[in-house]
Amino acid sequence: MSTAKSRPLPRLVIEDVTPELDAGRYPVKRTLGDVVEVSANIFKDGHDLISGRLLCRGPGETEYREFPLDYDFNPDRWSAKFVADRLGVWQFAVEAWPDPFRTWVSDLKKRLGAGQDITVELLEGAALVRIAAKSRSGALAQRLVDAAKQLADASLGIAPRLELAYSAALTRDMDGPLIPEERSAYARVLSVVVEREIAKFGAWYELFPRSQAKEPGRHGTFADVEERFPELAALGFDVIYLPPIHPIGVSHRKGRNNAKTAQPGDVGSPWAIGSSEGGHDAVHPDLGTIADFDQMVRTAADFGLEIALDFALQCSPDHPWCKSHPDWFFVRQDGSIRYAENPPKKYEDIYPINFWCTDRDALWKACLELLLFWIGHGVKIFRVDNPHTKPLAFWEWVIAEVRQLHPDVVFLSESFTRPNRMNALAKLGFSQSYTYFTWKTSSQDLRDYVTTLTSTPLTEYYRPNFFANTPDILHEYLQTGGRAAFRIRLLLASTLVPTYGIYSGYELCENRTVAQGSEEYFNSEKYEIRQRNWNLFGNIKQDISKLNRIRRENPAFHSLFALTFLQTEYDQILAYLKSSPKTEGSPQGNDLVIVVNLDPHRMHECMIHVPLEKLGMGEDELFEVEDLLTGIRHTWRGRRNYVRLDPNERVGHVMRILRKH
Secondary structure, eight states: OOOTTTSOOOSSEEEEEESOBGGGTBOEEEETTOEEEEEEEEEOSSSOOEEEEEEEEOTTOOSOEEEEOEEETTTTEEEEEEEOOSSEEEEEEEEEEEOHHHHHHHHHHHHHHTTOOOHHHHHHHHHHHHHHHHTOOHHHHHHHHHHHHHHHOGGGOHHHHHHHHTOHHHHHHTOSOSSGGGOEEOSOOEEEEEEOGGGTSEEEEEOOGGGOOSSTTOOOOHHHHHHHHHHHHHTTOOEEEEOOOSOBOOTTOOOGGGOSSOOTTOOOOTTSBOBTTBSTTSOOTTTOOHHHHHHHHHHHHHTTOEEEEEEOOEEOTTSHHHHHOGGGBOBOTTSOBOOEEETTEEETTOEEBOTTSTTHHHHHHHHHHHHHHHHTTTOOEEEEEOGGGSOHHHHHHHHHHHHHHOTTOEEEEEOOSOHHHHHHHHHHTOSEEOOSGGGOOSHHHHHHHHHHHHSSGGGGTOOBEEESOBTTBOOHHHHHHHHHHHHHHHHHHHHHSSEEEEETTGGGTOOOBSSTTOOSBTTOTTTSOOOOOTTOTTOOHHHHHHHHHHHHHOGGGGOSSOEEEOOBSSTTEEEEEEEEOOOSSOTTOEEEEEEEEOOSSSOEEEEEEOOHHHHTOOTTOEEEEEETTTOOEEEEESSEEEEEEOTTTOSEEEEEEEEEO
16 A cells, blocks of 8 residues: 555646646647637645746747746636647646745735744745755856855845845746655646648638530530639639549449439549549549649649648549459458448449458558648648548548648548537547538527537537538528528628638529439539539629628638627527637727528518627617628617618628727
């Protein structure tokens, strides 16, 4: 049985350190330039004072930077902060110790104030300084020895000894534990992964390269994609996401509208990756060459755009891996490879990969090399297809390997599965995540879901990307709501969270499905080439352009956290406040009230309640707001203010509070 003498005993308690995720198992997320605020409960028995510090180091640093912890009496919390000025994984720790020297200085002042004799107290202080000198070295140790002598020297009188006791120089030299063994450290060293701004804020646009040719029936090329960049950049997009660009298998190729049998000329699904022309490290020959791809990436950069590639780890039966590494797949008892299936459904054009095969190390390394190949061709953003169907351990490993070499690479998780698995993917390394936003259409559903994303511990690791539609998902709301529905969902997606996206055709309000009750598009671009007239009457490109400009110009839209839903006096009107604090560039702060009519068919009007206490305004105060969508200014007064929204004209407001009187 151990005894008190044999056990190292902590002198104080450090607990409830934030930010911390799953007891330090995973890093929390921040972006470059963010201020990382660290706080903890630190306490001990008795009335002695405590001191502590935050230690942090960035990627590649061997020495820790030190920041003193400040104490806030009211919440009884200690805190410090550092600026994440480098991409990659940071480490930080919290340590604290009893501070008898500061306690002595504090008590000395109290005794003097009470008129007590402090002769012995000065000797006590000298003894503390001598103890500290024993654990220091060099010039610091000598300064402490000299200070102890001066504090104990009665011949000097009281005044110079007090001046030394209170001096900033002696306080600085006495910083740290009096005895090294008295230092207590939090049980874990914690970590923060710091990524580029695009991991947090951006507008995505998804397009199929093969559909970008202007001539009907012609297979689009990378050069055709380049021709769309000027307009897409002008619309305010940041990321152009391309579904798989690789050779497509011939065996069991799907026909139009997901027909089981392809007809002559059918191009197949880009997700049936691999043919005799190559696999995941090749491009479809009808799109161009690798050199053409490189040119497209460079042109995108010239317009301030980034290319995101789909990383879909599955293979057609014609993929080169099926011949060179059949053991990387699920081999049936008769020696054949198992198709992808969700019984009773079968997807004969795709083979799933067995990530736990006996040759796992080689398989995982091959997948890593695919990512590094495309990174070498200028791709720094990957949208990962169905990551929840592959081992979580694989993603944690491969993302960490990539990040070690290329901390500027961003991964988007395309996963629509149960919350625990979606959350786990975000924790283990994915920069962003798809969400359930597409299916949240009522006021209460939106309030509940967005509150979960913006006001719970998920904010430390889960960055939502609100895609308003995808090639797989055309929600009933868009099918039946007409043009107004597309405008409403665009406004919500782009203003509720910092990152959102649309799949091409959204701007044209395409809403026809393959069958009633289905979310699949009719003549789905997944199985055929589609040419479009991007200036078709009724398009909503003006909405897109305005919203993307407003998002860039207003810092409140760059933050996930600062969102408050407002009370409205009618359920079909949704209102919320987005705010950012005062900064040097925005001395008044940035406060925005967004109001949306969720009903695409009818006009609604009601009073909305402005949270005056959050804005620092009085109950009967006049203030001016500007609708950033129209430029029209309104004078509002007090808490309750009137709005009227007819979806045939205006589906919502983005009101910036201009003045607070």
